[in-house]
Amino acid sequence: MAQPLEFVPPSVVGGFLRVVFALPGPVKRLIAGAPVVRDGQRLALDAQVLLRLLRLEGESLGAATPAEARRGLARGSAMLSKVPARPVRTREIAIPGDVSARLYTPAGLADGSPLLVFYHGGGWVVGDIATHDTVCRYLAVHAEVRVLSVDYRLAPEHPYPAGIEDALTAYEYAVENAESLGADPGAVAVGGDSAGGNLATVVGLFAERRPAFALLFYPATDMSVRRRSRELFGDGFYLTDEDMTWFSDHYCPEERRKEPRVSPLLADDLSGFPPTYLVTAGFDPLRDEGEAFAERLAEAGVPVALRRQEDLIHGFANMWSLGGRFQEAVSEAAGALRTGLALHRGGGTREPGSRG
The missing domain is CATH 3.40.50.1820 (Alpha/Beta hydrolase fold, catalytic domain)
Structure with missing residues (x-):
């Protein structure tokens, strides 16, 4: 089943991600949900927000074939294409x-x-x-x-x-x-x-x-x-x-x-x-x-x-x-x-x- 962001151009998704990550902490917490604690560690809010958004994207490292997995990673990288100043x-x-x-x-x-x-x-x-x-x-x-x-x-x-x-x-x-x-x-x-x-x-x-x-x-x-x-x-x-x-x-x-x-x-x-x-x-x-x-x-x-x-x-x-x-x-x-x-x-x- 297609995911909500799957067919959106990666540059657009990347811009959306940067907007979300610029939001105040309390707003990001609403997006992320309750804090995640496991093995005595608390997951960073930034990481929790990203995981929530990746579920919307439907991103997975593995896939049915290596070619599909390679396309998926390339798409994910294109979303995060910022370079140093x-x-x-x-x-x-x-x-x-x-x-x-x-x-x-x-x-x-x-x-x-x-x-x-x-x-x-x-x-x-x-x-x-x-x-x-x-x-x-x-x-x-x-x-x-x-x-x-x-x-x-x-x-x-x-x-x-x-x-x-x-x-x-x-x-x-x-x-x-x-x-x-x-x-x-x-x-x-x-x-x-x-x-x-x-x-x-x-x-x-x-x-x-x-x-x-x-x-x-x-x-x-x-x-x-x-x-x-x-x-x-x-x-x-x-x-x-x-x-x-x-x-x-x-x-x-x-x-x-x-x-x-x-x-x-x-x-x-x-x-x-x-x-x-x-x-x-x-x-x-x-x-x-x-x-x-x-x-x-x-x-x-x-x-x-x-x-x-x-x-x-x-x-x-x-x-x-x-x-x-x-x-x-x-x-x-x-x-x-x-x-x-x-x-x-x-x-x-x-x-x-x-x-x-």
Whole structure:
């Protein structure tokens, strides 16, 4: 059945969203309904309003086919297409090995800046450079970095390990060609959200040269087991249990899901992983596996800052343009990236250890 907003142009829906989010708090509370409290956490009003509006839109991450799911995510991204006020120049990059990428350079950023190699989320099945354009622009501007956004191959057309192969190829290219990209070859970081966070994590473990820093938004780190957060938040909070099963089944056969390149939490040794800022969302099925990975990093002696944005939902990085709690959380992550890279360039990191 068609939903009320399904056939409205995304630019119109986006304008409507911004009007709603500019309303006074009491009015937004009327739209959202009674506060939602679960696992000792209270859902942010901004997140609750958005979830209510997404139900009107009929948006779901999964769909009957990958093509339908990709169209749905593209439509959702078009609704949230605001960009930072500071101009950002973009350039398409063709990486040997048939991997495409886009380089983001904020206006006025000097040559020799740090570089973030970014992998978009989308369950290894949906998403692309365009769906995460605003996230990359925001990080570039607010972390004072160049960002290389990678268009890795997607399942089911290209199942595991194709995406990982592309992720490693793009990172190695970035390190080897940093100067031609205008960046410091000694300050190349990796980052990503959700499935992209998984790819960034795998690169951090298996790349020949350790990244300078890892910025991980609610990463998928263990496909082998179900954790408590998946039971608590697997329905009604944007990313669902059904979505996760749909993505996993398209990406990787069950018999390979314990391999560290699928489930990096299961790697034997994490001591060589780069310094990390890992942020989870309180109302996210992926919360517990992300936090378990941060705990293992700490046990391995890796400098790691774990931050739970306990009142937010999966995907908040893509929602920064709505302001409020979404933008606050992404601003904090951008600040952590900027600080972490500054410490690295100041000589505050360890020598690489062994690989996982």
